[in-house]
Amino acid sequence: MGVVLTCHRDVLDKKPGHRFVLAFTTFDESQSWFQEENKKSLALQSQTQIYGVNGRVDGSVPGMIIFAGKEVTWHLMALGSDQDPHHIHFHGNTLLLRTGGGSTHRRGSLHLYPGIGVTAYMIPMTPGLWLVHCLNGDHFSVGMFATFLVLNPEVCRGPLGLQSGLIKDSQLTASSSDG
Numbered sequence: 001m002g003v004v005l006t007c008h009r010d011v012l013d014k015k016p017g018h019r020f021v022l023a024f025t026t027f028d029e030s031q032s033w034f035q036e037e038n039k040k041s042l043a044l045q046s047q048t049q050i051y052g053v054n055g056r057v058d059g060s061v062p063g064m065i066i067f068a069g070k071e072v073t074w075h076l077m078a079l080g081s082d083q084d085p086h087h088i089h090f091h092g093n094t095l096l097l098r099t100g101g102g103s104t105h106r107r108g109s110l111h112l113y114p115g116i117g118v119t120a121y122m123i124p125m126t127p128g129l130w131l132v133h134c135l136n137g138d139h140f141s142v143g144m145f146a147t148f149l150v151l152n153p154e155v156c157r158g159p160l161g162l163q164s165g166l167i168k169d170s171q172l173t174a175s176s177s178d179g
Helices: 042-046
Strands: 018-028 049-053 065-067 072-079 086-090 097-098 104-107 109-112 117-122 128-134 145-151
Touching: 018 086, 072 109, 097 109, 109 117
Parallel strands: 018 072, 065 145
Antiparallel strands: 018 049, 072 117, 086 109, 086 128, 097 104, 097 117, 128 145
8 A cells, every 4th residue: 555646747846855755544453464463463462553654653664864954845645544534743844835826835734634645845944853743642652653854964965875875775784782
């Protein structure tokens, strides 16, 4: 399951920049083909509703690294039933929503209804590790959040290791040391 962006020709910006797709979804693991295997997990014995971003929970969405002062495009969507509206909030930064008439609205958060997508823009100004999450009920406490890292372009000028493609996943190894 995922998001497919469809639009008229020349609608998407062709200028370079960061573009992210975030799908906020509730999964019912009791409906999984792997239900019997999943029951062995202690975490899934008590909770079968999984709240995630891009199918991941607890801030584990990888690769959201952006630079302060550079425009970022966020394609946001809620997937699920009519019981799955989400109120999405970006910490430390505001979103710009552009209307068909050319006007722009600045927002700190926005509503996403199931099956409806929104494209928003951001020009992050403050470097740091920031949170994006759903404000509805207990969605945050059960894992519906992600983090994005805003880097200072004066300090970090070039691409970073994994993002540059210079280091492939197959080249990574795990190690440990005892202090």
